[in-house]
Amino acid sequence: MSLALTDVTLTYPDGETSVTALDDVSLRVAPGELAAVVGPSGSGKSSLLAVAATLIRPASGTVQVGGVDVAGLSAAELTRLRLNRIGVVFQQPNLIGSLTAVEQLLVTEHMRGRSPRASRAAAAKTLATVGLDGRQHRRPHQLSGGERQRVNIARALAGDPGVLLVDEPTAALDHDRGAQIIELIVEVTRTFRLATVLVTHDTEFLGAADAVVEMRDGRLAPAPTAARG
Numbered sequence: 330m331s332l333a334l335t336d337v338t339l340t341y342p343d344g345e346t347s348v349t350a351l352d353d354v355s356l357r358v359a360p361g362e363l364a365a366v367v368g369p370s371g372s373g374k375s376s377l378l379a380v381a382a383t384l385i386r387p388a389s390g391t392v393q394v395g396g397v398d399v400a401g402l403s404a405a406e407l408t409r410l411r412l413n414r415i416g417v418v419f420q421q422p423n424l425i426g427s428l429t430a431v432e433q434l435l436v437t438e439h440m441r442g443r444s445p446r447a448s449r450a451a452a453a454k455t456l457a458t459v460g461l462d463g464r465q466h467r468r469p470h471q472l473s474g475g476e477r478q479r480v481n482i483a484r485a486l487a488g489d490p491g492v493l494l495v496d497e498p499t500a501a502l503d504h505d506r507g508a509q510i511i512e513l514i515v516e517v518t519r520t521f522r523l524a525t526v527l528v529t530h531d532t533e534f535l536g537a538a539d540a541v542v543e544m545r546d547g548r549l550a551p552a553p554t555a556a557r558g
């Protein structure tokens with residue numbers, strides 16, 4: 330599935346005035362490709378992900394997921410699109426403390442209306458894909474930081490999405506764990522032919538990205554080679 334943002338502009342009200350978080354931004358990501366987004370704090374990276382996730386509607390411009398302009402979808406269709414086609418990985422895993430790894434995935438599978446038996450088998454398979462075979466019955470406090478982030482990634486993949494949006498996945502991890510998480514994101518992008526957008530400060534891991542773009546004051550441009558690590 331592809332992801333395309335075209336001429337997207339987003340403003341937030343700010344007292345009497347407004348802040349332009351995205352200024353005429355265009356980004357295309359083909360199936361199986363990873364686009365990395367770098368840029369200083371406050372430049373608009375999270376806003377870009379929120380618009381791509383269809384959580385915020387831009388003031389102008391279009392967002393297409395799998396060739397479909399999301400502006401034309403009803404509220405119910407948008408909910409289905411988010412649940413079934415778009416996987417989001419936030420900086421913090423946001424796991425539920427009392428649930429095991431497999432149960433974290435079953436919560437969203439339940440929301441998708443899938444049967445518990447089929448969901449459990451699929452969730453175990455997804456956990457194995459992210460390297461957590463044998464750890465599926467552990468609760469978050471029994472997992473390392475890197476393993477918790479893997480559960481987070483597995484949860485985003487469980488619905489079999491076409492688009493994967495990842496916000497600073499290595500921020501809470503040490504260097505080696507961070508490198509492994511980036512490697513995993515690249516691997517699942519290729520294996521499942523996802524259109525992946527990865528926001529990161531870790532410029533040293535960007536060699537595997539198909540494109541590296543830089544946000545500055547809400548504008549997107551190809552990153553200078555120095556930012557590619």
Ligand SMILES: Nc1ncnc2c1ncn2[C@@H]1O[C@H](COP(=O)(O)OP(=O)(O)OP(=O)(O)O)[C@@H](O)[C@H]1O
Nearest residue numbers: 341342343348350369370371372373374375376377
């Ligand atoms: N809900 C909001 N209301 C008003 N302004 C906002 C809102 N969210 C973000 N902004 C502003 O929009 C701009 C872009 O913010 P955004 O969070 O997208 O940046 P970012 O690049 O993700 O930053 P960081 O790297 O610090 O997470 C900033 O100037 C920010 O202050």
